[in-house]
Amino acid sequence: MIGYVTVGTKDIKKAGEFYDKICSELGMGRFMADERIIAWGASGGGAGFGVALPYDGKPMTVGNGVMAAFGAKDKAQVDRVYKLALSLGGSCEGPPGQRRENFYAAYFRDPEGNKLNAFVMG
Numbered sequence: 001m002i003g004y005v006t007v008g009t010k011d012i013k014k015a016g017e018f019y020d021k022i023c024s025e026l027g028m029g030r031f032m033a034d035e036r037i038i039a040w041g042a043s044g045g046g047a048g049f050g051v052a053l054p055y056d057g058k059p060m061t062v063g064n065g066v067m068a069a070f071g072a073k074d075k076a077q078v079d080r081v082y083k084l085a086l087s088l089g090g091s092c093e094g095p096p097g098q099r100r101e102n103f104y105a106a107y108f109r110d111p112e113g114n115k116l117n118a119f120v121m122g
Helices: 012-025 075-087
Strands: 005-010 027-032 037-042 047-052 069-071 093-102 103-109 115-121
Touching: 012 027, 012 037, 012 047, 012 075, 027 047, 075 093, 075 103, 075 115
Parallel strands: 005 047, 069 115
Antiparallel strands: 027 037, 037 047, 093 103, 103 115
């Protein structure tokens, strides 16, 4: 069981603005923030997602093959998250659609290149 996922950033303020909107759409609110990390989670739950300046002080990089996936409540929410991400400076990695019989998903990157996904099973 994964407890939370964190991606890197070069600009914690801009990343916070991007993910505040994405996480809000998914029902997660900020519950922790300082000068190097911001974390969001669902009410009554623990951390779900975070963004951070690299701890080692080296430049942030995007992991090849690394992706964080957000579980959505329905296909309409997948579509909204995808459109919201693109409107906030994200880029398309695969528009919303049925990928497998029971898997509907949209793929996108945040403004710094981290690969993300919004999906629903069914």
